[in-house]
Amino acid sequence: xxxxxxxxxxxxxxxxPMRAHDALxxxxxxxxxxxxxxxxxxxxxxxWEREVRRSGVEGALRRLAEVEAATLARERDEVWxx
Numbered sequence: 001x002x003x004x005x006x007x008x009x010x011x012x013x014x015x016x017p018m019r020a021h022d023a024l025x026x027x028x029x030x031x032x033x034x035x036x037x038x039x040x041x042x043x044x045x046x047x048w049e050r051e052v053r054r055s056g057v058e059g060a061l062r063r064l065a066e067v068e069a070a071t072l073a074r075e076r077d078e079v080w081x082x
Contacts, residue, residue: 027057037068
């Protein structure tokens with residue numbers, strides 16, 4: 001029954017995920033707390049750093065929401081196609 005609770009793209013990572021999460025900037029950690037998907041610290045940091053340079057903190061938070069919405073739409077098609 002738990003198979004429907006996992007993201008099809010989820011992967012196991014090496015290292016200490018809690019230490020990596022704790023090293024993220026506070027606004028990003030707060031955003032991740034409310035995220036619909038289980039983001040890895042590495043992927044969240046990658047989007048965050050790129051977007052903060054481009055458009056600041058608010059722009060980075062908006063971009064994270066856009067990326068998450070696109071991923072949810074893509075996964076919805078994969079999950080419900082069957």
